[in-house]
Amino acid sequence: MGDSGEVVLRFRPGTHVIACVRRGEDGHRHASRGEASAWMEADDPGEHATAIGGVARIGPSEAAYLRLDLAPGTYVLHCLVPDRAEGRPHIALGMFKVVHVE
Numbered sequence: 001m002g003d004s005g006e007v008v009l010r011f012r013p014g015t016h017v018i019a020c021v022r023r024g025e026d027g028h029r030h031a032s033r034g035e036a037s038a039w040m041e042a043d044d045p046g047e048h049a050t051a052i053g054g055v056a057r058i059g060p061s062e063a064a065y066l067r068l069d070l071a072p073g074t075y076v077l078h079c080l081v082p083d084r085a086e087g088r089p090h091i092a093l094g095m096f097k098v099v100h101v102e
Contacts, residue, residue, distance in 0.1 A: 009099045011070060018066045018077065022058040049076075057081065075099040 052075075055064035077097045079090035086093070 009097055011099055011101045013070060013072050013101055015067065015069045018068065019063055020055050020058060020066060021063045022060060070099075070101045072101050075101065 053066055053068050055066055058064050075098070077099060079095045082089055083093055
């Protein structure tokens with residue numbers, strides 16, 4: 001776990017295929033960005049990160065695969081689809097993982 005309680009994954013540099021699997025009722029889209037803490041707290045996230053990939057909305061019991069060539073750095077896998085009950089994006093409800101590539 002990282003300092004803020006998020007799950008931290010560690011990858012080696014190179015090409016990775018990441019499976020995005022929908023297990024709940026809400027749809028999901030995932031993308032990857034760098035500098036997790038600064039990006040999530042920023043008024044303008046584009047100052048701290050650059051989108052490098054993503055998948056389209058995933059239907060019930062479906063999976064999508066994201067192929068990324070990762071250089072050393074920090075990335076965030078996240079979902080911005082709003083929760084049906086609260087209307088908040090899934091990332092605000094904890095649906096993200098921090099990835100360190102070293």
